[in-house]
Amino acid sequence: MVTGPDSLYVTLLILLHSLTSESVKFEVLGPTEPIVAVAGDDIILPCYLKPNISVEDMTVDWLNLDFMDEHVYRYQNGRIIQEDQIHSYRGRTSLFIEELWRGNTSLKLTRVQGNDEGRYKCFIKSNNWYDDVSVQVLVKAVGSRPVVSIEGHREGGMGLVCQSEGWHPEPDLVWLDSKGVSLSAEPPETHRDLKGFYTVKQHVIVQETDTNLFTCRVLQKQINEDFETKVHIPSELFDYTTPWRLSFIVSCCLGVITVIASALTVYCIHKKKGKHYINV
The missing domain is CATH 2.60.40.10 (Immunoglobulins)
Structure with missing residues (x-):
């Protein structure tokens, strides 16, 4: 436990951050280049305030611009708001809570999916000011061998x-x-x-x-x-027999069988007639 002058210094520092967070205008900053994520990995979407004031009493909203009516993550009045969170992000998003006092509002996204690709917005709002920054996320997934x-x-x-x-x-x-x-x-x-x-x-x-x-x-x-x-x-x-060729062969076989059967029939009829003439 910190006591003495050090304790007073820490207390004053916390109070200073608390006061400045409510009165000072700030700028929200993020990466200028897209974040390239490999599917299945965890990534961090950088976002922070300048100056580095506390956001513990502010609203922190992470939005996917393809889902304007729902949010990826929301922190407000010192607690996490799960209502209206996009279903696919549930259990996969978090802030660095221990870093909020110095303006770090970066989002951690775990187990990246293909649907996570898109443009995100980090939106910070105090009682008298707000600002935001956009972050582009690209997802790379190498598929299976054909x-x-x-x-x-x-x-x-x-x-x-x-x-x-x-x-x-x-x-x-x-x-x-x-x-x-x-x-x-x-x-x-x-x-x-x-x-x-x-x-x-x-x-x-x-x-x-x-x-x-x-x-x-x-x-x-x-x-x-x-x-x-x-x-x-x-x-x-x-070396196969195609359907049309099979039909042709079957037809030819049936034709040959028919001719042979007809010839045998004619032969038998003539033979019977010959015997009849002999008997007469």
């Missing part, structure tokens, strides 16, 4: 499908032949989950080549990440 599956015979070729998940921002997906030339494929299918991460899938029909080697590549240029998966299709899989 998974390629063979779907079987499709329209005179072999059907393939490629899928990769867990990306942010949304990635691109391309199919390539053995020479690195893009293949004509169906439009990609993109899905975004509740946490804001992207899954991309694309189907393609390939024809037999001299190598039968094909590549699915997923890439995200903004974060300079890409993965690829190669697949080799044995030539035997291309």
Whole structure:
């Protein structure tokens, strides 16, 4: 426990901060560059007052500008206000309470998700003054290596499908032949989950080549990440009977069987007639 002159100094310092926080105009400062966050990590969104006066008796609001009617975090009259907090931020946001006396209102955001990307506002209000600053957050999430599956015979070729998940921002997906030339494929299918991460899938029909080697590549240029998966299709899989060819073969077989059956019928009829003439 601090006593004597030191105790008096601390008391005066606290009183000074308390008085100045109610009477002095202040400026809210933050980073000038975007905060780049890796999905799953914890980040800090810097925000502080100049001069470094106490905000313990002020209102501190952190807002996501995409959600104007709700807040990310609110501190008011010495307590945390949880009403009207955006549901996805519950349990993941906090201030450095022990730093409020010197104007540090930085926000800690844990377990970053894809949906956390956006522009935030740090808003500070006293009885007679207010100011704010904006903070841009970018989220980077590297997804999974592409998974390629063979779907079987499709329209005179072999059907393939490629899928990769867990990306942010949304990635691109391309199919390539053995020479690195893009293949004509169906439009990609993109899905975004509740946490804001992207899954991309694309189907393609390939024809037999001299190598039968094909590549699915997923890439995200903004974060300079890409993965690829190669697949080799044995030539035997291309030696298939297509539906139209199967119908043709079946028709031919049925035709041959019909001709043979007709010939046998005619033969039997003639044979019976021959026996009848002999008996007569």
